[in-house]
Structure formats: C-alpha cells, structure tokens
Amino acid sequence: MRVLVIGGDGYCGWATALHLSNRGYEVGILDSLVRRHWDMQLGADTLTPIAPIQQRIQRWQDLTGKKIDLFIGDINNYEFLIDALRRFQPDSLVHFGEQRSAPFSMIDREHAVLTQVNNVVGTLNLLYAMKDEFPDCHLVKLGTMGEYGTPNIDIEEGYITIEHNGRKDTLPYPKQPGSFYHASKVHDSTNIHLACRIWGLRVTDLNQGVVYGVLTEETGMDEMLINRLDYDGVFGTALNRFCIQAAIGHPLTVYGSGGQTRAFLDIRDTVRCMELAIANPAQAGEFRVFNQFTEMFNVGDLAIMVKKAGNALGLNVEINNIDNPRVENEQHYFNAKNTNLLELGLQPHLLSDSLLDSLLNFAVKYQNRVDKNHILPKVSWRR
C-alpha cells in the first residue's frame, strides 16, 4: 500500500511517515517546507535540532533500508500536485499540509487570509485531483477538535442526530471554531463533505486534539530522526509548552483562569490512529469523521501535573495565570466522544508521570536552545 504524507516534514507528519514506513507501507513525503520558512520569519525555532528533510530521509534509509520518496513543493500549485501524484500513484493520501496554528492565523489580516486561502485551496486541489485521476484513493485529512468549540451538549463524532418538531435527521455537527485557523478546518470539512456527496470520494476526517510528546518508536532511533518540539507562543501547544517552561525555570503560562477543557493525545497515538484509519478506509462516497484524542484535561490541571512532575525531578516550578490572549470560555461544559478509533483497536497511551518525566528530561537536555523572548504569547485575539 502506497501512502503519500502531505506535510511529512512537520511534527505529526514526520512521525507518521516514519511509523508507516516502519510498518511496511510504501511512503512518500510531500512538503513545501513553508513551516520552516515561517519559523525563520517569526524568529522562532523548535527546541529540538531537526535535520533537513533530505538528511532525515537518508538517515532513515541507512538505518532501516526503507526508502521514502520526497516531493518538495506546494499543493496550492495544482500542476506540481498532480505531477507528484502521477509519479507516486498513492493508494492513500494523508493530509497534514496546512497552516496549523491558531495564534499565527490571528496575527493580523494577512495571516488570517494566508491561513484560510492556503488551507482551503490546498484541500480543494486535492479533492479535484482525486476526482479527476485518483477516484479510489482514500484521503485521511487532519481536522481539529477545535472545530466544535465548546457547546453545552456532548460532542459527537462529526454528525449529530437531531429530533425537531416531530421529525428527525442526522446532520453535520454544528461548528463554533475559535480562530480563523480553526475556521479554515471547518471550511475544509464543509468542502470535503460536499465532494464526497457529489463525486463519491472516500475521506476520513480526523478531528485531532492537542498532541503532546516528542518520541515515537521511530523518531527515537537516532538523533538525526528527532522530531520538532515547539515551545514558542505561536506554534507551541499546551503541555509541550508547559514542560519546556518548567525545564528552563519559566513560570507556566496558563491563559486566564485555566478552566478551559481540551482533548489531548500522545504523539505515539497520533501515528497509530493514522495507521488505523489507513488500514480501514472509508467507503466510496463516505465522509467519515473520527474524534482523535484519548483524554480530556483542563489547562489549569495540566499545569499542576507538570508542576508536580517537575518538583519530583528537583525543578522549581511556578504557575502564572496570565491575561488570556484568546477570546474563549474559561468555564464551560466539555464532553466529547472518541469511540470510533477505540473500536478500530486504538490502545491509548494515557498521560503518566513517566511520560512527563521523559518530556521534562528532554526539555532539560535541550534547554540551551530556548529563546526566552518567544515564550510569552504576543498575539492577541482582540488586538
């Protein structure tokens, strides 16, 4: 089975590409490397020293004998995209190739427009390429749990059955995204659902929670295979960010009261979820939605867990409730379903002291790479 991982140079993409290669899939990586470019523009960098994609892939081949094809270019360029697909002939497409930071999308109008055009047009191009030349290919698309927002009812997986005035229908679950980035994923879902209905495409949308951790079986094999780990205010996500802050003696930056509850998962489960989705493809015409997370935490509780784990390692950890740069509910109901992936066989790695130890030790090891100017959030939703 041939799988093309779009965005395969990124945090989830790189780990997924290696995992699938290790499991015997024929893997290609397609990436424009624009994320590395944005890092340079922002003056930010991953905590971990990631090698150039060409060297990463070469080392993987040297270590395992497994070859990964590389296509450098942008899926917003349709000529490039269709040419790469013709050369690779994928059975499955994994699509991580989007701008994935909420704060990045909220920097200003230009970044909001960039995010939405980049994400929506890239996905539209994929859908047209599938319709025209790869109608049986299975698209596994990364969505986000942030599409749902924080409704006061249980969050189902993509759809909800509604009884209303004596009638009943199962309809797309209502979406309340909290940033122009999250909104771009809602737009994608709307477009993909339409393409499945009118063209019979087969697509799985993985509404992923916040990913934490850095090591997978494959990326831990060699330092040149190391994955990126973001700690800055734009690309760093909760938990990873907290561990790095704890390692360098910076107070943990909890936004507002910290009562925001979110869905989380270990990156080792991300790669396993991708594999499960690929191995069990959607039917023709089916727009299948899985909520991809294993546990729910509120941000304040996460900070306390990191503080305790840090203290056990002899680190002095403080927690700072800073002004919330986002506009979001800080006290709300949140209960999301995640049974689809469990039913396919996912065995979750739940958040544990040992994982926090490992992450904290990782952060301590690379603490000299941290630029403290990039820790506090600089992007305000209200500005």
Next chain:
Amino acid sequence: MRVLVIGGDGYCGWATALHLSNRGYEVGILDSLVRRHWDMQLGADTLTPIAPIQQRIQRWQDLTGKKIDLFIGDINNYEFLIDALRRFQPDSLVHFGEQRSAPFSMIDREHAVLTQVNNVVGTLNLLYAMKDEFPDCHLVKLGTMGEYGTPNIDIEEGYITIEHNGRKDTLPYPKQPGSFYHASKVHDSTNIHLACRIWGLRVTDLNQGVVYGVLTEETGMDEMLINRLDYDGVFGTALNRFCIQAAIGHPLTVYGSGGQTRAFLDIRDTVRCMELAIANPAQAGEFRVFNQFTEMFNVGDLAIMVKKAGNALGLNVEINNIDNPRVENEQHYFNAKNTNLLELGLQPHLLSDSLLDSLLNFAVKYQNRVDKNHILPKVSWRR
C-alpha cells in the same frame, strides 16, 4: 444614514441601491464590475440592455436629484477597500459583492477556487476593516437559503436549539451546501460568526431564496435604470429563466423530476428586506440570521404555473424534464421558517398571475436579445 452597497451594479445590488437612495439614505455603490467581465468571458448577456454603471447613476441623479457615490474596485484589494470606506464613512455596509452562481463555481477547479477565494477573502477583508476602523458599522451580508441544503427537519433561522443526552444548547444550524458556491457562503457565515464573538461586530446575514422579477419602483422609472435579467444556464435562476424560455418558445428546462423545493421571493421584497435590516440593526456582538424569502415552490410546479400564464397570453409552452446537471435530492422534505423579516414589517408580494404576465411580457419585449446557445445547462456537477 450612509449605506455603502458593495456589488451595487448587480441584480439585487442595483435594485437595492436605488431603493435606499429613493428612501432618503445616502448611498454609495462599490463594485469591481467583474460580473460584466465574467459575462463577456462566458459569452452570455443579460436579457435586458443594462447601461454602464456611470450612466445609470447619472440618469438616477438627473431624474431624482439624488447622488450616488461610486467606487470602482475589488474588495479583495484591502488598500482599495479601506480607502473607499474612509472616504465614504458608512453607517451600514450592504454586501452583495460575491460570485453568486452555483454552476459558475462548478465549471472546473479554477472556478471553484476563484469563487471560494473571492468570496471568503472579500468578506474577511470587510470584517478586518470594520474591526480596525468602523467597529459600530452594521454589516448586512447576503447569504443563501442554499447553505442549509435539504435536511429532513424544519429549517430555522441560522440557529437551532438542540436537546441531547439531557442537556441543551442553541447552536449554528447544520449546513449542507450543494455546490462550492453555496459552500463559500457557509464559510462566510462561519467567519462572520467568529468575528462577532471575538470583536463584538454587528452583522445581519440574510439567507436569501431564489429571487424573481425585474421591476422595482425605482428601476422601472426609466429604461436606462433597467435591471439585469439573466436567462443563461450559468447565471439564470429558476422562474426568471422559465419566463424567458416561454417567451421565446423554448421548452422550460426542469432539472430532473422537478420535485426540488426551494424558497423564493420577488425582487421588490428583496429591496424592502434590505431596508428593514438596515433600519433595525443587529446589536454589538450579534450575528443575526434572517431567512429572506416569502414562499416555497417545487420547480416542477413553477414550470406548470409559467406554462399556464404563457398559454393565457397565447404562447405555446412546453416543459422538458432534462437530465439533472446537479447532484441534489429531487424528492425531499423542505420547510423553512421566515418569521424574522415578517415581524419587522415585511409585507410580501406573493407570486401572482399578474407578476408572471409582466415578466413574460418583459421577456417577449426583449426576446430578440436571447442567444439560444446559452439556454441549456452546460455545467455538470459530476463531470
């Protein structure tokens, strides 16, 4: 009160601009004229001979003494947009300035991308301009009833209260658009709702049905004020299209079985709805949604009504159920609410024999302008 009508050279926009001017509003028109450009590219033309926008406005001023400011340019160009807003200083913005044809968006990948980027970025630009410099301005945005699709439950106005597992919330009504054009309007709704929540903007979204008719009190004053009337397979909409087909002796083109039910309204009600929305603005932070239509018909019944009216005028009218170029349900439940505008005082012009007579006579008058090559639909959803 100063109202800027974006897309004021179009079918709904022109009628609205004149109506508001006649009612004493200070009106500006902002338009890129790209719709006239697309007509040229498609080789299509309005049935009615519309004058250049500059001449239309001059004639209006000569007839009534009322001046309409004109801004020629594209809201996708932010510099142009913000400059026009600074010069005009609007109290209300009416936004008709989008690509509005479903078949146009389904021509090919390029037209799908053009439609979504044009519509989404234009509206994003408006939202940012409002946030930065016109936070109290009221945006009246044209949506479409086609955002909802054809759910098997009653269609509410923008939101629905859902009881689920013993809890309750009022959430955005689930959307199932049937083309990439309709999807672009869903994207707009998602973005606007977000902007209202985070920035406190005031917006009214008018989910309009299919508009029919050509004369309003103002556009009927003089032939140089005449409104456009589209009959081609790309921009022509049901009813207007049927009347023109009847007038020239072409069989009425009913797509498929004709059991598709849609919401309709007279263009005289469109202009009145715009006035009602402007005169009763949304609150700060409110994303208010009105369903803007007066009656529901299925397409087959509409064709029969036109046939009867045509026969009464001595026209020989046939009905052809042609292969449906779209992918849509041809038998479905459809029951949409439209109480919000009625409560604000809308007094509907219901579809009547006299309106059909007038439309048919209009079509007969200009029948020599019809190019029969453009009558049948050429754009297939499945292609």
